[in-house]
Amino acid sequence: QAQLVESGGGLVQPGGSLRLSCAAPGSIFSIATMAWYRQAPGKQRELVASITSGGRSNFGDSAKGRFTISRDNAKNTVYLQMNSLKPEDTAVYYCNADLRPWRFRDYDYWGQGTQVTVSS
Numbered sequence: 001q002a003q004l005v006e007s008g009g010g011l012v013q014p015g016g017s018l019r020l021s022c023a024a025p026g027s028i029f030s031i032a033t034m035a036w037y038r039q040a041p042g043k044q045r046e047l048v049a050s051i052t053s054g055g056r057s058n059f060g061d062s063a064k065g066r067f068t069i070s071r072d073n074a075k076n077t078v079y080l081q082m083n084s085l086k087p088e089d090t091a092v093y094y095c096n097a098d099l100r101p102w103r104f105r106d107y108d109y110w111g112q113g114t115q116v117t118v119s120s
Contacts, residue, residue, distance in 0.1 A: 004095045009114030020080040022095030033098045034078040038091035085118045
């Protein structure tokens with residue numbers, strides 16, 4: 001019952017760029033901290049970047065200096081611009097909406113994921 005829908009994944013060469021998009025219902029998007037996580041086979045899920053409803057962003061160490069997160073409130077969409085991609089960035093990327101502190105229960109929403117493969 002994913003209410004978040006990711007798009008934009010694909011195959012890209014090292015050093016290339018991709019832009020991921022995640023659309024959410026307005027009732028979720030307007031108050032949520034939105035985030036991108038990723039998970040590679042055999043590894044735990046890790047935070048890539050997040051952005052609050054007020055536009056404050058935070059980045060995981062692997063994304064700093066290379067990735068940018070942004071949100072378009074008119075379109076209820078969050079973006080992850082990925083530049084200077086490396087093979088280590090290969091993973092399934094998941095969109096997340098966190099509704100805390102507005103909700104104390106059932107506060108977390110996830111998309112189904114989009115595959116990003118960085119390879120020559």
